[in-house]
């Protein structure tokens with residue numbers, strides 16, 4: 001009698017690092033014999049919640065999710081719930097105390113134990129909590145189930161050596177650990193061999209990559225080395241840190257054709273006084289100077305940022321400094337946040353500003369950035385762009401019948417396939433001209449007016465087609481080209497145990 005494999009679902013809260021960790025959690029579960037729950041299902045035999053601890057509402061989101069799952073679990077014997085990520089690393093056993101229907105709690109340093117802990121909890125019929133203080137296994141050596149065939153995340157380091165006073169990350173992800181360049185390039189080559197045409201290099205602070213093995217120029221060298229990888233069309237990275245951002249990185253970006261002209265550079269505040277209080281070791285002049293040099297080397301660079309409004313002690317003058325820098329920086333877009341005190345951070349005990357003051361400033365900043373973002377979009381009308389067609393490239397909506405892709409600046413572009421023209425597959429490259437600039441996306445309908453429209457089939461498109469035809473069906477997420485259908489990808493790198 002063939003047993004129906006148990007299904008799993010990974011819910012991800014938080015940043016790209018969590019998105020990437022979730023791909024490894026999914027890969028581990030598939031290697032252990034579980035199958036991904038069908039797209040659209042929001043329950044499964046195993047539900048893993050990969051948590052974030054950065055924002056105040058992070059805990060609310062987790063316990064809200066767990067509350068909903070409690071009643072479902074009562075109706076579904078054998079269902080197991082696991083909680084991982086930064087809030088698990090921080091709250092540990094407290095999660096089981098608050099939500100005793102949780103079966104497994106694991107941390108940011110020991111993702112690899114997830115399948116074994118699920119088995120143990122099932123066998124012992126009790127909750128299992130296992131948190132490590134330091135990294136046990138480099139997540140990138142673990143199997144992964146990627147959400148996209150065409151594009152992949154490659155982490156180059158974990159942890160952070162900085163001590164920004166609002167940030168909980170260093171205490172939850174530890175000091176920076178750097179992977180060896182050879183390992184990173186091997187993983188990039190393995191992803192390209194599976195059909196990926198784009199990779200994003202991932203680290204809490206990619207500019208200080210190499211600090212652990214004493215090579216300050218390691219990140220620029222890594223970017224240049226990615227330029228030599230056959231078939232790799234697009235390289236992106238996140239997140240750099242202004243304090244450690246050096247000119248060799250700008251030169252490497254400008255000199256390496258497949259490194260995309262995009263930069264996500266967290267400003268956090270435009271006020272030097274507040275930057276000092278945040279323990280961000282740069283000032284607004286240096287920040288703007290970097291942007292000037294980036295734009296001198298890459299005039300089309302698309303620069304985005306993170307900004308916190310309402311840090312304790314922020315005066316109207318400080319806020320005006322943020323507005324001045326934002327006006328001067330002309331960011332393509334910005335992630336803007338209201339300051340959120342986090343237990344365990346150096347700034348936690350500082351007197352917070354009144355909520356209405358923060359809200360009012362937040363709205364002024366949003367209005368300014370929205371204006372700049374729209375002007376940036378409108379300035380691209382008429383520009384011919386190459387788009388990497390997105391997974392789930394299904395129609396944006398029935399009304400418009402447009403597909404979607406991302407241009408080199410990582411802006412989202414919706415485009416129309418002219419009647420009778422070749423329809424691209426997810427992962428293919430389409431050349432179109434921008435016909436309309438909207439606040440948070442571009443429209444490129446050049447093809448329907450007999451204008452620019454061309455499709456270049458890529459290996460990523462081939463891999464997608466392979467994964468979605470011949471009876472292969474991988475639901476909404478792409479299988480892993482080259483790997484057994486639906487199987488996780490083991491990159492053949494020996495499991496690296498750190499610190500034992």
Ligand code: SF4
Nearest residue numbers: 160162164167169204
């Ligand atoms: S650089 Fe600062 S904000 Fe970023 S992860 Fe490190 S401590 Fe947190």
